[in-house]
Amino acid sequence: MDEKVAIQIIQKLRHDWMNDLQLILGYIQLGKPEKAEEKIASVIELAGKNRALDRLQLPKTTILLLLLNAENAHFQWEWEVRTTNSSNESFPNDDELKQQLVSIYELLQEHLVEYEVYHATLSIQKKEEECAFQLIVNEALDNTETLVEKLKKLSFVESITSTESFQIKWKQFRKVIECL
Incomplete structure (x- = not known):
């Protein structure tokens, strides 16, 4: 895989994780722990879906899906x-x-x-x-x-x-x- 493509995917994933963390922190600061818990649950669910895809051992397909999400x-x-x-x-x-x-x-x-x-x-x-x-x-x-x-x-x-x-x-x- 091209290094620029790898960096693009990493940047998109990092951006998404930072958005999720900022939302969780914002909910906590606003005194809305139930909203923070909902967001944490959705992050855990997404991580589980990613892990399930990883376990299929489809690196080319996984990279394609991540790249399409990063580009579009x-x-x-x-x-x-x-x-x-x-x-x-x-x-x-x-x-x-x-x-x-x-x-x-x-x-x-x-x-x-x-x-x-x-x-x-x-x-x-x-x-x-x-x-x-x-x-x-x-x-x-x-x-x-x-x-x-x-x-x-x-x-x-x-x-x-x-x-x-x-x-x-x-x-x-x-x-x-x-x-x-």
């Missing part, structure tokens, strides 16, 4: 990880997932409404033989019919729904190599 205040990513598999193997495939997210993000960028702030939630559910992904964007996208058509051309996308929120689902399967 108008499009912020969140993630949640659920796993039934405690092994430390590198599954899902980091390179493949990173490229899938880049492909989706590039298409989404073409359909963002100007001055809208977007929040995307990436859900990762890891099981023994498969890893399911769901990306949800709750804010309005421009020309969703065209976006859906473009997304359908991505070979890995399984389903797209655009009712109350815009959802994209796909999976990766464990590649089992049998030795005879």
